[in-house]
Amino acid sequence: MKLRSVLFLALMLPFCEAPAGAQEEALAPAASWIPEDAIFALEVLRPAPLLELLCGERTCARVTSLPAYRRNEGTKEFQDFLGLIKLLEAKLGTDWRGALARLTSGGWTFALCPGGAALLIIDGSDADMLQSLHEVLLGIARAEAEKQGEAERVSSSDYAGVTCWTFDGQGAHALIGSRLVLASSQAALRAALDLQAGDGAATLATVPPFQAARLAALQDAAACLYLDLARLRRAPRVQRALEESRQKPLAALLLAGISEALRDSSWLAGALRLEQDTLVLDVTLCETERDPEDPAAFALPATPGDGALPNLGLPRRVAALSLYRDLARFYAAKDDLFPERTSELIFFENMMGIFFTGRELTGEVLAQARPTMRLVVAEQEYDPAIGTPLVQLPAFAAVFELSEPEEFAEVMEEAWQKALGLINFTRGQQALPGLIIDRVDHGDTRMTVAYFSSAGAEERARLHQRYNFRPALARRGEHLILSSAEGLARDLLDALGRDAREAPLPGADTLLELDGGQLASLLEANHATLVEQNMVEKGHTMDEAEAEVSTVIALARLVERLELCAGSVQGAARFRAAARLDLAAPAR
């Protein structure tokens, strides 16, 4: 609630009187007003390019074309809001973008401190404009408070020579020249004022990791962020989440490196850059030496040039994940990593025991897979002769590189057919249709495919969802493909045959890529189902559900491509997140 007040005031910033001239005073950097024990800080150093990206004409055109926007623009509340903006713009003689630019041109700094205290410091270039804005907002707040019979909740007091205001009796703010300081409580505001008065206490500006983050950001970044992981880990919920990820084998496997870095590092620093329409966040965690002999080091590339492979380019790809994980090493260390034998581990071992009868799982099975593995999710194309399922699920596949492909191929084939047999037996017990196993050729590759018979299917456009599955096993050279659908297996075979093996990404152990446009296409294909699901899950009317689902689809389209890369460079964990926004595409 307090945070909401802070944000409300921040959002209302642009609506103020035109400036009559600015009287600037030199103020200490915003970080010097923030206590050193801040858990999180985000400093926007160059607001202009970010404002252009987030509030520019193209973004606004995309936002106003969103179904949720169109649905709400007719409501009274929304019309009132637009009316207020128009009124203020007319009064100010400037548009809201211009006002926003002038009031924030010096940058924004947001910080969260222990106990939930929040601080937002906004530096502008026009003190008069800020003062005028405050007068307008003060008038609105007073009128609202009086209407509700609580006039006393809007008040002011002096502290350290500064007038401190509150509009709701909880949040507090102060104006110092062209700087606006918003705090979630009076105490937080006073603490900031004490720091700026130079009471001798250490501030965030003196914290070395923050200094380093800021220094890196000053070169070319629009913003920098800092997170005190040591303090964050003291929060019970964070502790619990980290502990849970450690205890779950699948989570431990997928998040290897990431969860260790979050567990062991004392801080995290990031720089946000803007490269045309792409937002890039580079994150560095403090240097922590990772012991190559540690049981959890199964994701640590064996040599400096080693790492996860680039993802495979495929038609209709929704997401791709490339990992560097030594599975044999992971499984060999299971007793150290997971002292408690979980039910999923027991199930995994039982199944592997059935599929790979007579073989030692670590040395004779898992060791056959090299640490480089790739997972892919793709939208499906359906054979018109079979039909289209009512719910269109994406196909997914895993591609492994085998150490001894010739020797292991038959072992894998046997295991695959056993798995299909087990599925068929179980489905048969439930009186459900089973899979038919077939061998088909794709070029010079023979693969094993299993499918559900479509004979007698009545509605070809509304097939049961089991027709999303046509599991396939294929091998090309050293690559082994396990796919939920034959089509994806064929695409993978083509990609592996077409592209020479690319060099690994040095130091990277995880590379995730998401294609927003393809995700949107997949969601669109299931539009009716998603709308119906939304209706019963949220109690929405069909119109409301349509608007929400369409908005999600539009947002997915907005993120043309999302890329997350994790790894380590010289002992320090590094993450890179890049989101390319599709601002130019017409709204559909």
Added chain:
Amino acid sequence: MVHRTPPCRAPEVAPAPASPEQAWLPYQPGDGRPWNLGVAAHLLRRAGFGAGRARLGQALEAGPQGTIDALLRPEADTAAFDRAFDEHEGRAAETGGEAALRSWWLRRMLETPHPLQEKMTVFWLERAAADGARAGEARVLLEHVRLLRQHALGDPRTLLASLLRDPAMLLGHGGEAGRRSRPNERLARHLLENVTLGPGNFSPEDVHEAARALTGGFVQGGRYAFVPREHDAGVKRILGREGNFSGDDLAGILCEQPAAAESLARALYRWLVADEDEPERALLAPLAEAFVREHDFGQLVETVLRSNLFFSARAYRRKIKSPLEYALGLILALEGMVSTTELAQDLAALGQELFRPPSARGWAGGRRWIDEATLARRHNLAADLLRGAGRYGDRLDPYEVARRHGCEREDSAARFLVDLLLQGDADLDAGALLQAAQEAGGNPAATLRAFARALARVPEYQLA
């Protein structure tokens, strides 16, 4: 500033009819036979799941018999509604399974223009008591409900014959393989004991012979198939009748039995009139006789709903709301729509998971709906529905509803809610409740939410 609301009045209803003949005569409001908000709400609770203020107003305007006419034969386009919901449910069954189907059925109950049909569909669901866990596919359950809905107010002989070819019914009672060499007595016993005749009205031989009549029926790939070579074509003796009976014949024989007529009349009495008192045989006799004569269940329902007995003190607030009635009643009264996915889970926690009856006897109902644990859960459910945030979000807003009906001030909105939810039946100090709600609230919307939560906890609100 707290404005004290006047003390709540005692319910005004007609006294219980003196004789069985008078009991089933149509109710005509008049001296000592009121037609007021309480009685109208009573009708809409029993013949549906409750109603909002506007619907109550329509009922007051139309009078009891006019309202019952509309309940039996709605003016709204029920066919269009059914088509749309059949489509939703069909897709839900294919994509989300039993849970999704349950969510959509609850949604249907909340939006249907024909609440009586849906209420009677639940009646038959309880009697059929097919275990959904054995159905395999949600499509099978969907067909089961459609069948029950189609015949809910029709000829029970047709319903029973259809149920004997219904995969959900057969699977739910272990009757999916009706082999001649091993007739399924479990399904046959259920038909005789729980669906039609009632305990003590048949012999073990009747069960065995009925099972023989059912042989030949199989469920294959979720569909019913009759395999002639597996049907026992020999002569069977069932309830004094002799012949080469099939499942259809069995349905006819069972429905002709006076015991079946009385058993169904008793069940209908418990469903629509009162679930704790034991009706005298003489009281039920006219209903049972009409059933044997006409085999029209819809007519039976109509007779009960139109009767003096139904509108008398013998019926008024004489049923304990099932979790379904409790939750849907609150939602309908507050003119909102919530997540029925969440609601289905909460109803299951309260003991009423649709498609999952606790036994072949269905849900025991009545007083068994409420014990210390389930009462606390009911209160929690009301609190969750009215919290304004969390799992159910802010979809129910009592203050907004009150304002919509012209009650802007907190005290008038509180009075509106008392009338809407309790029709003044509870002996409660609404002023004190409102004051407590104001202390917990903070703004009118929060205050009225807290007030509505308090009303939903009142003992009288647990009664239908």
